Amino acid sequence: MPFTDSEIDYFFDPVLTVDAIYTPQGGQASTIKIIFDNDFKVVDLSTGIESAAPAAICKTSDVASVKHNDTLVISSVTYYVSGIQQDGTGITILILSRDMV
């Protein structure tokens, strides 16, 4: 069941969020509020490799037309959208990578 706009705004509390510059390919950049998650992640390809699994929790309305390889700049680091997880409640999780898909 989708959240109401006020419920989503409550979820995107300023204490929890950071500003990100979202730029769709060929489109205009805009600043949106996101919750940034950047957990440590091990990539195991015969040998373990230190990595991270960055993701941005966004309001779906802010990234309604998001596509792979659109960019988010977070704390001066440019990330490419490598995965899009819309949960149907008004929240979209963008899986991010510093390399293009």
Add this chain to the structure above:
Amino acid sequence: MANTKRQQIMDAVRTRLQSITVTNGYDFNLGNHVLEWRTTMLNDNEMPGIVFRDIQNIKVERGPVAYFRWGLNIEINIITQGGTSITDIRKMLGDVYKAIGTDVRWGGLAILTEQPNNDEIQSEQQERKITGVSIRLQIIYDSPLWEA
């Protein structure tokens, strides 16, 4: 006590892999990061790089009298990070094969090096795109009885 033949072969493999540099006529400087039996995780500064391991030594039939004949299985992993194209990954693979082919008897330490049964490319994208290439060689060598 002198190093075993197995150790001498592994030293030769390390030296050979370290020779993979642009200066030596290869396409990439994979030789700058060659790690033997790395058991902890690689970080940003160590890629592209090579991790190699002597994972198994198996008995080979028809060795000379008073010698053991071994097939030393060595796994070589090339690890890259970032926007390395698949074309470049294949060139790195080519660099490793080329290096091995410069002397398949490893300075006389071995009888021969068998052609790998296969190689394998894997890729995963998290914060960075990470690609690994795995090659398994078998180096055939003789050692005196009850020596490795």
